[in-house]
Amino acid sequence: MKYFLLACVLTTAGCINSIHPFVNSANTYYDQSLAGFWKFDTTIVYIENFLRSPYRDTGIMYDAILRPRTAAERRSAELASKTYMISYYREGLLYSLEGQLSRINGAPYMQLTPHQIVNDEQLTGSTHYNKAFIIAKLNIGKNEITASFPDGGKIKDLILSGQSNLKHEYEELFDVFVITASTNDLRKEIRKHAKDNSFFPSANVVTLKRVQ
Amino acid sequence: MKCVRLIALLSSVILLCNGCLLTLYPIYTTDDIDYDAKIPGLYRSQITDQPGVLKITNLESASLQLPPKVRNIAKSGYHLQYQDHAGRPLADYAAFIVKLSGKKYIDLFPLSGRFGRDEFYKAITIPMHAVYQFESDSSGVSLLPMDQDFLEECVRRKELTIKNEASVADRDVTVKIITAGTKDLQAYINKYGNNAEAYDQREKQVYKKIAE
Numbered sequence: 001m002k003y004f005l006l007a008c009v010l011t012t013a014g015c016i017n018s019i020h021p022f023v024n025s026a027n028t029y030y031d032q033s034l035a036g037f038w039k040f041d042t043t044i045v046y047i048e049n050f051l052r053s054p055y056r057d058t059g060i061m062y063d064a065i066l067r068p069r070t071a072a073e074r075r076s077a078e079l080a081s082k083t084y085m086i087s088y089y090r091e092g093l094l095y096s097l098e099g100q101l102s103r104i105n106g107a108p109y110m111q112l113t114p115h116q117i118v119n120d121e122q123l124t125g126s127t128h129y130n131k132a133f134i135i136a137k138l139n140i141g142k143n144e145i146t147a148s149f150p151d152g153g154k155i156k157d158l159i160l161s162g163q164s165n166l167k168h169e170y171e172e173l174f175d176v177f178v179i180t181a182s183t184n185d186l187r188k189e190i191r192k193h194a195k196d197n198s199f200f201p202s203a204n205v206v207t208l209k210r211v212q
Numbered sequence: 213m214k215c216v217r218l219i220a221l222l223s224s225v226i227l228l229c230n231g232c233l234l235t236l237y238p239i240y241t242t243d244d245i246d247y248d249a250k251i252p253g254l255y256r257s258q259i260t261d262q263p264g265v266l267k268i269t270n271l272e273s274a275s276l277q278l279p280p281k282v283r284n285i286a287k288s289g290y291h292l293q294y295q296d297h298a299g300r301p302l303a304d305y306a307a308f309i310v311k312l313s314g315k316k317y318i319d320l321f322p323l324s325g326r327f328g329r330d331e332f333y334k335a336i337t338i339p340m341h342a343v344y345q346f347e348s349d350s351s352g353v354s355l356l357p358m359d360q361d362f363l364e365e366c367v368r369r370k371e372l373t374i375k376n377e378a379s380v381a382d383r384d385v386t387v388k389i390i391t392a393g394t395k396d397l398q399a400y401i402n403k404y405g406n407n408a409e410a411y412d413q414r415e416k417q418v419y420k421k422i423a424e
Contacts, residue, residue, distance in 0.1 A: 017338060019379045019389055090330045097333070114336050117328065126303040126322030128234055129337040130379065130389055169391050171237050174306075174321055175279045178236070178338055180377050180391065 017132035232357030255419030264297035
């Protein structure tokens with residue numbers, strides 16, 4: 001039930017989807033304590049380092065991550081070493097997300113983006129989708145993580161009313177709203193609202209408990 | 213280089229339009245859509261490795277949840293459903309046709325994505341419009357996808373300036389997300405619509421009408 005509510009929160013109030021990431025190799029960090037099994041409602045979530053996961057073998061340009069030769073590859077390798085793979089099963093399908101931790105105003109935030117769906121041979125539906133990035137403010141305890149997702153509807157209203165000049169695109173016909181601001185501008189905006197609880201409403205909070 | 217999309221290659225489900233031009237905005241406005249009541253019907257694929265059946269109905273008469281603005285113009289749109297040979301639905305689209313430079317173009321917007329039932333995963337993706345040249349007569353229809361690589365090559369060679377965002381889709385691969393508005397997309401189609409290289413001929417879909 002709680003999983004369903006999370007999905008509703010993110011789809012109806014609106015994920016605040018960004019075309020560009022909120023983090024890069026220079027401002028991300030790795031906390032090993034997040035690795036392990038966690039439980040959200042009835043769903044088991046497994047968090048592991050990307051380079052220690054089976055997903056590394058399916059990654060594009062894996063050799064460039066292991067043996068970076070250029071500055072760009074070194075940045076990519078650094079980011080990969082600090083990337084989490086977050087996996088969970090839903091109805092026989094294994095979903096995985098990539099996550100990266102970053103501090104904004106001293107508080108930890110987790111960026112998430114879709115990675116892949118395994119065992120999807122019987123899936124149907126269109127492939128005309130692009131990945132996006134979302135962010136959640138974290139409160140990390142020894143055996144509990146709470147993730148607060150921003151109120152996408154509120155942010156959208158602020159932008160469309162001109163109260164925020166965050167770069168965006170809005171396809172009104174099918175109601176597709178995406179942020180196109182740069183990583184730096186995204187982080188500035190989060191810093192501005194970091195202490196505003198209305199931006200991270202309690203209705204958008206997810207709690208993961210460590211599986212002992 | 214072919215753009216990487218949020219896809220999973222499967223053996224049993226045919227991938228539609230691997231490299232086709234995907235745009236954030238539609239290629240039509242609510243004032244210039246073209247509707248032909250003779251198009252709805254049941255069509256069978258004439259090409260191996262393409263979905264067996266294409267079912268086209270009027271969008272208003274299909275029992276679909278559509279955004280309000282789409283619902284307002286649904287009577288001039290189509291519901292396209294690809295089915296396998298057993299009649300199992302594979303993918304659903306809301307489609308509208310526009311005439312540009314004497315040719316018809318069809319814009320497909322996905323109504324279902326290959327995400328299974330995980331609304332959370334789906335919420336972190338951006339649905340895109342796919343652009344095809346469209347031909348129809350009493351015997352059948354054909355859809356010829358516009359090629360995104362061609363457009364990107366024109367941009368790279370500075371022959372074309374079109375609004376886009378470069379997004380890091382897979383840490384190492386940058387995807388160009390075309391964020392040009394409808395007017396600029398129509399200008400692009402008018403300029404390059406007669407250029408055979410602007411299309412991906414390998415992905416042409418040809419369907420023969422088998423029922424009204």
